[in-house]
Amino acid sequence: MEILKIREHAELADKAAEWFHSKWNIPLEAYRESISECLNGESAVPQWYTAVVDCEIAGGLGVIENDFHERKDLTPNVCAVYVEKEYRCKGIAGELLNYACEDMKSLGIDTLYLVTGHTSFYERYGWEFLCPVHCDGENEPSRMYILRPRG
Numbered sequence: 567m568e569i570l571k572i573r574e575h576a577e578l579a580d581k582a583a584e585w586f587h588s589k590w591n592i593p594l595e596a597y598r599e600s601i602s603e604c605l606n607g608e609s610a611v612p613q614w615y616t617a618v619v620d621c622e623i624a625g626g627l628g629v630i631e632n633d634f635h636e637r638k639d640l641t642p643n644v645c646a647v648y649v650e651k652e653y654r655c656k657g658i659a660g661e662l663l664n665y666a667c668e669d670m671k672s673l674g675i676d677t678l679y680l681v682t683g684h685t686s687f688y689e690r691y692g693w694e695f696l697c698p699v700h701c702d703g704e705n706e707p708s709r710m711y712i713l714r715p716r717g
């Protein structure tokens with residue numbers, strides 16, 4: 567398994583956009599635009615990462631300004647964390663999270679946020695519950711997590 571930064575692998579851009587779109591209820595064009603912005607390299611955000619096994623995408627995540635919630639001040643956000651079922655429980659999500667966090671640190675961003683419904687997953691990788699947050703179009707609040715700067 568290899569984790570690849572999409573900004574260094576433009577050849578993966580279309581495949582990655584389609585893969586993320588197949589996992590999440592977000593239009594394909596939104597992923598295409600964000601990945602294209604990442605490839606332009608004009609700013610640290612957005613970024614996209616994939617875990618690749620035998621030339622296929624086994625997992626991935628992105629870092630975007632705002633993952634469709636009201637707290638625009640809590641930015642940037644890890645988003646679209648997903649690992650294919652047959653590759654789960656092998657630590658791939660953890661490796662993706664740690665890799666993205668280190669890469670963002672190298673780009674000058676040392677605090678990250680994410681919104682989730684999970685209640686005990688992100689803790690294992692050093693994230694802390696911060697506060698409830700309302701996501702666009704949802705009645706029930708989601709959970710905002712923070713990854714604070716590490717030593």
Ligand SMILES: CC(C)(COP(=O)(O)OP(=O)(O)OC[C@H]1O[C@@H](n2cnc3c(N)ncnc32)[C@H](O)[C@@H]1OP(=O)(O)O)[C@@H](O)C(=O)NCCC(=O)NCCS
Pocket residue numbers: 646647648649650653654655656657658659660661681682683684685686687
């Ligand atoms: C959540 C998800 C990304 C985890 O990916 P993964 O590569 O299997 O995660 P890791 O291998 O790093 O960690 C697996 C561990 O987390 C645990 N875990 C998985 N989902 C969990 C959850 N919802 N709550 C608590 N623990 C969870 C597993 O039991 C396993 O524990 P173990 O090592 O003690 O057996 C994957 O299950 C997935 O893609 N789910 C569907 C999409 C999703 O929910 N994404 C998160 C959106 S915020």
